[in-house]
Amino acid sequence: REAEHSLQIQNLVDLFPIFADLDHQAREDLLMLFRPRSATPGQRVIRKGDRPDAAYFISKGTVQVSVGDRLIPLGPGDFFGEMALLSGARRSADVTATDYCQFLTLDQREFRSFVARNPRLREQLDALAAQRSAMNRDR
Numbered sequence: 001r002e003a004e005h006s007l008q009i010q011n012l013v014d015l016f017p018i019f020a021d022l023d024h025q026a027r028e029d030l031l032m033l034f035r036p037r038s039a040t041p042g043q044r045v046i047r048k049g050d051r052p053d054a055a056y057f058i059s060k061g062t063v064q065v066s067v068g069d070r071l072i073p074l075g076p077g078d079f080f081g082e083m084a085l086l087s088g089a090r091r092s093a094d095v096t097a098t099d100y101c102q103f104l105t106l107d108q109r110e111f112r113s114f115v116a117r118n119p120r121l122r123e124q125l126d127a128l129a130a131q132r133s134a135m136n137r138d139r
């Protein structure tokens with residue numbers, strides 16, 4: 001059991017580089033907080049303009065983020081839905097499954113408090129969100 005559990009923690013970090021700097025306790029906390037969700041090909045997972053509910057970490061499958069006429073593919077190890085949670089804004093883009101997908105999700109409240117407890121993670125997420133919104137400004 002113990003070995004199985006630490007393997008899960010290792011898998012988490014191997015799959016999601018964003019969690020590489022978290023300490024062991026924070027990784028254990030994450031495993032407890034994650035809720036699995038899935039989507040089928042063509043399913044819209046996030047609709048632009050909606051109020052946010054959760055952040056999504058992709059463990060299987062691919063999605064497309066639509067920004068203007070541009071489609072940005074994301075796959076295993078990527079995540080989405082973090083921007084509205086960080087900023088308090090509405091969803092900035094549509095996100096559609098292009099495949100059978102499995103996600104690990106953190107609901108808004110858990111995401112906010114986890115990020116507040118892990119300032120280094122907060123910095124990394126803020127930096128990526130800044131890049132993503134800069135990319136979207138000229139669209």
Ligand code: CMP
Pocket residue numbers: 046052065067072079080081082083084085090091092093094095131132133135136
């Ligand atoms: P959010 O605004 O909550 O919901 C839509 C999500 O799409 C957003 O969070 C990001 O996770 C993602 N997203 C928006 N723009 C980009 C981009 N340029 N590149 C990658 N992902 C993006």
